[in-house]
Amino acid sequence: xxxxxxxxxxxxxxxxxxxxxxxxxxxxxLIRRLKRVKIANLKVEIFKPAIDVRYDExxxxxxxxxxxxxxxxxxxxxxxxxxxxVDVVGIDEAQFFDDEIMNVCQTLxxxxxxxxxxxxxxxxxxxxxxxxxxxxxxxxYITKLHxxxxxxxxxxxxxxxxxxxxxxxxxxxxxxxxxxxxxxxAEDEAAKQRI
Numbered sequence: 001x002x003x004x005x006x007x008x009x010x011x012x013x014x015x016x017x018x019x020x021x022x023x024x025x026x027x028x029x030l031i032r033r034l035k036r037v038k039i040a041n042l043k044v045e046i047f048k049p050a051i052d053v054r055y056d057e058x059x060x061x062x063x064x065x066x067x068x069x070x071x072x073x074x075x076x077x078x079x080x081x082x083x084x085x086v087d088v089v090g091i092d093e094a095q096f097f098d099d100e101i102m103n104v105c106q107t108l109x110x111x112x113x114x115x116x117x118x119x120x121x122x123x124x125x126x127x128x129x130x131x132x133x134x135x136x137x138x139x140x141y142i143t144k145l146h147x148x149x150x151x152x153x154x155x156x157x158x159x160x161x162x163x164x165x166x167x168x169x170x171x172x173x174x175x176x177x178x179x180x181x182x183x184x185x186a187e188d189e190a191a192k193q194r195i
Contacts, residue, residue, distance in 0.1 A: 083108060
């Protein structure tokens with residue numbers, strides 16, 4: 001993709017959203033796009049929520065251990081302060097950000113910045129997660145990725161939580177979550193209810 005000039009010669013920004021279940025490759029795709037931007041010598045700032053310390057306190061790291069330097073932040077408004085004079089902004093785990101993340105992304109795009117956002121579109125119950133539905137509604141480009149269901153091998157849409165914790169936000173990896181298709185997810189949820 002290129003930065004499209006307007007009729008007045010100004011560059012125009014846009015919002016790309018990469019979404020899907022856990023283990024679908026969202027962060028891997030975000031890192032891939034951001035590394036290509038760096039190869040093009042564009043100015044980039046990358047952000048992640050400070051609460052996500054699963055693999056590294058500051059870097060964005062995929063489940064396959066690919067990494068890119070980022071800045072951990074506690075609130076989305078900080079992005080506007082730190083993303084001065086850049087061409088591209090990358091945001092990982094957008095579902096964990098506050099209610100202002102959509103406005104932040106729109107503001108950046110209106111400044112002529114390409115915004116690439118990755119996050120879970122659904123929580124462990126299969127419900128819309130955080131601000132992701134709002135981000136999807138304003139996105140110029142959407143990439144929905146799928147994992148493979150560990151039970152049947154079909155396309156997985158949902159992040160099935162294997163533990164009994166009930167809060168919406170629970171950071172975890174393969175010991176906590178598995179990708180499931182809707183059918184296997186529904187069967188396992190029904191089995192949990194019978195126990």
